[in-house]
Amino acid sequence: MSYTLAYVVTFLVFLAVDFVGLSYLIKPLFERAIGPLMLENFRVVPAFLFYAFLVFVVMWFVSWPALSADKSLLWVFGSAALIGAAAYGTYEFTNYAILKDWTTTLVMADLAWGTFLTGFSATAGVALARLFTS
Template structure:
């Protein structure tokens, strides 16, 4: 049960923050640098698949180890590493393969992925541990 709670909590935080980032904060930044590559509307079905898999990986590799060790710093650090590697793979591949991809987008996106994953994993840890243990 704790793993399901961890998944749902992590997903809510991750999705909420990423929605704010993509729709309010960074949309102008992305449009000004890679606007020609962006779709008019995102494919929500494909986005849902990404979020389902990504959050599962984040929970498995960052939140669960933190819950098992009882250390929120495990979620913080493992979440940051997972985010940097995952977003870095995407962004560096785009730099290597797409003509109009921006270095600044890659740098900002990798930092965002690292921070977002770290915050979501740490939040998932705190929420799951407090709900299950009644803290």
């Protein structure tokens, strides 16, 4: 039960925090740099699939081991942040390497955001799962 709870909480925290971050931090940067390329409304299904898969990977490698072996929340944050950096970094550095209007500001802002978001979400999921199952 704690594994399912950790997944659901991590997923919901990820969505809620990312909605705020995308709306007020990341989207304005992207609009300035690549506004004409952006859709008016984002595609929900690909976004949902990315979030669901990324949270599953974080659960597999970080949250479930943390719940089984009682790892510290600092370990959870650092390990999940590393996965977030790999996921967001792959996207950002690939775009920077091949797209002429991609900027270092986009790379650094979105990489920092995805790293923090993934670490924070996993930490919240593990902390709440521990709280409600102990």
